[in-house]
Amino acid sequence: MAQHGCRENLRRQGELKVSAQSSSYRSNQGVASDLADWSGSDLLEGYARKKTSPVEVTKAVIARIEACESQLQALYAFDPEAALKAAKASEQRWMRGEMLPLDGIPATIKENIATKGTPVPLGTAARPLIPATEDAPPAARLREDGVVILAKTTMPDYGMLSSGLSSFHPLSRNPWDVSKNPGGSSAGAGAAAAAGYGPFHIGTDIGGSIRLPAGWCGVFGLKPSFGRIPIDPAYYGRVAGPMTRTVRDAALMMRSLTRPDMRDAMSLPFQDLPWLDLDIDIKRLKVGVMMEAGIGIALDPEVRACIEATVKAFAEAGAIIEEVPAFVTREMLDGLDDFWRQRAWMDIGALNEENRALVLPYIREWAEGGMSLTGAEVYAGMNQMMVMRNAAIAATKDFDFVLSPVSPVVAYEAELASPIHDPDEPFEHIGYTVAFNMSDQPAASVNAGFTKAGLPIGLQIIGRRYDDVGVMRMSAAWEAMRGEQKAWPKF
Structure with missing residues (x-):
């Protein structure tokens, strides 16, 4: 495929009602030639028409992994033999006409989502490697529906970095430029999706950990409404x-991932939502634009220009555009930092001296900042998270959707823990994302374009609380509007 910059992707569509029913990744001639690049939708169609099989596809994805993984280091517990065994079972079900909803689609699962028999180190060398006794809810739902699980994906220590830096896993890298990091904490998931390690990947997000790697790796990532997808263990803001x-592949996954699981006492009541109905009429939608986060790193000029061009395209399609003033304050972000430091110190401080020394030095130094906090200071920090929640809802309540950058910067050097790489200023890059974890609102990252150097730029689409389907529809609309993308990176 030809390379296109951000503005060149913004070809206005003639129709105001944008359909996403044919939005799977395709070459100019139709379905991608390499089976590893087929979308989940294309695979289900290919299996039904006997044009390919789960075993053929799984072998193609394994070959892709073997070609790329030495450079990307995106995976943990890669088990090609188990994947091929699952693919053969899937193939038999297709032959008998007893196929499951997602039968034979390859997938990866983030390391901190338990899968039976695999240890969950949480990205750190400090934890004992004890095999999980059962699948966590997201893994269980995909396995029940016939997904072929290839591997887990990497994450940083305790999931507390926006990079692939870990004391346990090898350093994960970005497929678009291996000198850059893929983002985090769903580091390996972002890299795996961009590299074509199968169509389906699951991450987790408590401050931007799906949207940041999705944005920096040029893929789609949905942070659903809090409680929409049951998870275990559940925690405030974690999804x-x-x-x-x-987007359509994510919609296919959401049909399975949202089924109820009583292990999550914070989950929403189940709703049978129309996940695959991705049409939306953009005309007359009231769309807010939040170009300034209010705190943190200044917005990169290339990111600003790209998001402004995206906003212009929505305006030309008939959306009513209004500015959303910045609302995240220093007090909010510092309060959140205090609370999360003390939360991390509860885990790290409980370790013996030998194991504590195994924690990534950056994370250990950051967590030690919570050691001397008083109960009143920790409570005040938690209260600022509630203040942030209320401010986010108040700022966005009058809009159908809000658009913003995912991050003020693009992917940075792989060896750094954060763009600033300073544990005293750990969260200066999450001002656009974190508030919508606190407010429970659904928010997605979808590729908006690329820098002159070829690095992806993420567009964040935020919806009203519980309007996950609406966020998916707006994302699919942009996916159709932006036109042909750069070819996925190859190795």
Whole structure:
């Protein structure tokens, strides 16, 4: 495919009602020639028409992994033999006409989402490697529906970095430029999706950990409404969500991932939502634009220009555009930092001296900042998270959707823990994302374009609370509007 910059992708569509029913990743001639690049939708169609099989596809994805993984280091517990065994079972079900909803589609699952028999180190060398006794809810739902699980994906220590830097896993890298990091904490998931390690990937997000790697790796990532996808263990603001090359593939995953699981006492009541109905009429939608986060790193000029061009395209399609003033304050972000430091120190401080020394030095130094906090300071920090929640809802309540950058910067050097790489200023890059974890609102990252150097730029689409389907529809609309993308990176 030809390379296109951000503005060149913004070819206005003639129709105001944008259909996403044919939005799977395709070459100019139709379905991608390499089976590893087929979308989940294309695979289900290919299996039904006997044009390919789960075994053929799984072998193609394994070959892709073997070609790329030495450079990307995106995977943990890669088990090609188990994947081929699952693919053969899937193939038999297709032959008998007893196929499951997602039968034979290859997938990866983030390391901190338990899968039976695999240890869950949480990205750190400090934890004992004890095999999980059962699948966590997201893994269980995909396995029940016939997904072929290839591997887990990497994450940084305790999931507390926006990079692939870990004391346990090898350093994960970005497929678009291996000198850069893929983002985090769903680091390996973002890299795996961009590299074509199968169509389906699951990450988790408590401050931007799906959207940041999705944005920096040029893929789609959905942070659903809090509680929409059952998860175990549940925690305030923490969600699991799909990371895919196309919006439609994420919609396929959401049909399975949202089924109820009583292990999550914070989950929403189940709703049978129309996940695959991705049409939306953009005309007259009231769309807010939040170009300034209010705190943190200044917005990169190339990111600003790209997001402004995206906003212009929505305006030309008939959306009513209004500015959303910045609302995240220093007090909010510092309060959140205090609370999360003390939360991390509860885990790290409980370790013996030998194991504590195994924690990534950056994370250990950051967590030690919570050691001397008083109870009043920790409570005040938690209260600022509630203040942030209320401010986010108040700022966005009058809009159908809000658009913003995912991050003020693009992917940075792989060896750094954050763009600033300073544990005293750990969250200066999450001002656009973190508030919508606190407010429970659904928010997605979808590729908006690329820098002159070829690095992806993420567009964040935020919806009203519980309007996950609406966020998916707006994302699919942009996916159709932006036109042909750069070819996925190859190795």
